[in-house]
């Protein structure tokens with residue numbers, strides 16, 4: 069379980085996150101949604117200790133994030149950031165092996181090779197394994213970056229907008245793969261999503277943020293309401309039930 073206790077963050081005098089307290093259950097998928105600038109990426113970065121936490125507390129399974137050595141954190145959680153760009157000439161297979169660095173420290177063993185090959189297979193990346201990451205399409209690169217995060221064999225995966233650049237087929241594929249990873253590999257996934265319908269269809273819980281505040285946190289079918297959509301995004305939308313999910317019709 070991740071416990072956020074009175075987490076605030078500011079840049080200079082500008083408040084970015086305001087007093088966020090909640091608990092994210094272990095296992096399953098929690099989707100972080102909200103309008104642009106709500107503070108989703110900032111919260112994820114604080115959770116991965118990419119930004120220094122100055123106010124409040126964050127713990128993973130009772131381990132205080134601010135008091136844990138980086139090498140231990142790297143085995144507990146992995147993050148895919150929004151601006152994760154790979155510029156060097158590194159192949160897909162090498163990038164995945166790079167994700168194993170906290171374990172092999174530059175000297176990979178048989179287990180590392182096996183995990184990389186299995187991940188390439190699981191993420192449907194075998195055909196691209198020898199290609200340079202910089203030469204991939206945006207969608208192929210996204211998939212590779214998520215695979216690298218998965219390769220780190222951490223309990224917690226933090227993914228900032230992994231569906232960016234993905235077409236309908238690959239976005240849906242990735243979401244169902246993440247669902248399987250959560251269910252079959254017991255991983256906990258916190259994922260920033262802009263499409264509320266993917267959150268509704270695949271997440272166990274939704275956290276809604278606006279103006280640096282956490283304004284809702286609950287099961288998709290409980291929190292997806294016209295009132296909450298109005299409150300979060302300022303849109304009026306019809307909600308249509310489809311196979312036990314509430315889908316939001318906001319296109320027309």
Ligand SMILES: Nc1ncnc2c1ncn2[C@@H]1O[C@H](COP(=O)(O)OP(=O)(O)OP(=O)(O)O)[C@@H](O)[C@H]1O
Nearest residue numbers: 079082084102103104105106107108109110111150
């Ligand atoms: N270093 C910084 N200096 C000034 N403002 C910042 C800084 N980092 C973030 N912000 C501001 O904090 C707010 C939250 O940003 P953040 O990227 O966390 O939002 P977000 O919900 O992830 O947005 P998006 O959906 O657009 O990616 C924004 O208004 C952003 O401009």
